[in-house]
Amino acid sequence: MLELFGYIGALFIGIVLGITGGGGSILTVPILVYILKYDPIIATAYSLFIVGTTSGFGTYQNFKKGFVVPKTALQFAIPSVIGVYITRKFIVPKIPETIFYFGSIQLSKDTFLMLLFAIVMFMAAYSMLKDENETGVVIYKAKSIVLVFIQLFFVGILIGLIGAGGGFLIIPALLKFAKLPMKTAIGTSLFIITINSLIGFTGDIQNMEIDWLFLIPFTTFSVIGIFIGLYIQHYINEKHLKKIFGFFVLIMSFFILYKELLS
Template sequence: MTALLLALAAGAVVGLALGALGGGGSMLAVPALIYLLHLDPATATTAALLIVAVTTLTALPAHARARRVRWRTGLLFAAAGLPAATLGGALSRYAPPAALTAGFAGLAALAAWRMLGPRRPAPPPAAPAAPGPAPAPSPTRSLAVGAALGLATGLLGVGGGFLAVPALVSLLALPMTEAVATSLLVIGANSLAALVPRLGSAGHVPWTVVGPFAAAAVLGAWDGKRLAARLGGRTLQRVFAAALLSVATLMLADAILH
């Protein structure tokens, strides 16, 4: 009963993060599965990918109905990361648990730093440009960011929304609301690609933990958007960043001691 309650509570928090911020859920899911529900790192990262994939793809239709998903942009961005996510998922089978824990701790610290960093000031209005198509973002840079995101997804079991959202905004010039919605498509696709090589060697998936965790995450994602509107996205970012810093410190200490 205790494990069930912990899975439900942790899943709700993960869903809130995904629903409110378009990312950050898997950064909390992996440590919750390891330290609260006592899964080993390899099983925890596989379970986190499954939970994040289910949660993001369940939340996606609501954003699609609101016409916030840029399907072509999201699919192209995700396509760059799919081979890297598959490769990362295959390599994760050979990575020592301590290395996975340390790598995840570093990525969690990076995510917290990005969330706590000051907002960039809005650029001044540009002068009217000459008629013609808007300049396209660098395909090489877009492919590189998409591939890096996919590799992190496959290797460390993270959805990568905290990287996908700023990349979609800065590289592809999407408005924030559309970037959050489109990131769900990218996260879901990368998570599914990373699951393929993992499931064959994952062994027993603890469905008694994963099932309630995923169900609570799906319900939490529906409330995340309303919570963001009530508290403000910046407030939520700071709360999740503080949680991530605590998680990063705990996991890094664990990796060093073991």
């Protein structure tokens, strides 16, 4: 029964990605950890493959509509993809099982990653609930593009740690520095997410055994979902749906905090 709910969740991930151009990927790790009972390290690795593959199909659809700028995507992807790969290949395997302990209180690696994920979910929820005249989570205050690339490198490290797409962090950079329109920024960010996620996943292939018999079917459901989302996006109010989903992600972030700290 839990496996059935997991595959329904995969479909939902793709549908939200198809409708809003982002956001759905933030649910991948919670579904893998809390419904399908995967270890957070494995879940973040699998999430990179699922998110990367699904975003790839979204990129193709947006490219056909003229909403992807490949040159800009590659320029912005280079610093972040380096951060993602280094994190998955070298940093994550070196994180100790117990990060901190004081008496009976201890912080394990799994709990640390899920708490970090909850914080990122909160930030993602904010970016979806923001007013229409805002562009996203404000982290790019530097005027120099070099400093922005340094920031993108650290964004890549964050993406590598939590296994999410990070579109809500990438889109503001594209809007501010590449001066792209919103729809083009969303499409281009999907291309960047695809590159980051799949190359980051190659670091995991070298560090762990991959259960392809699970991963391929789960990803297939997510890909089917993105085509459903792309089809029905013309018949629903995207802005209202994004806010509803933002509230859902916000609730999920508090749920993860509760599970990891109090349960």
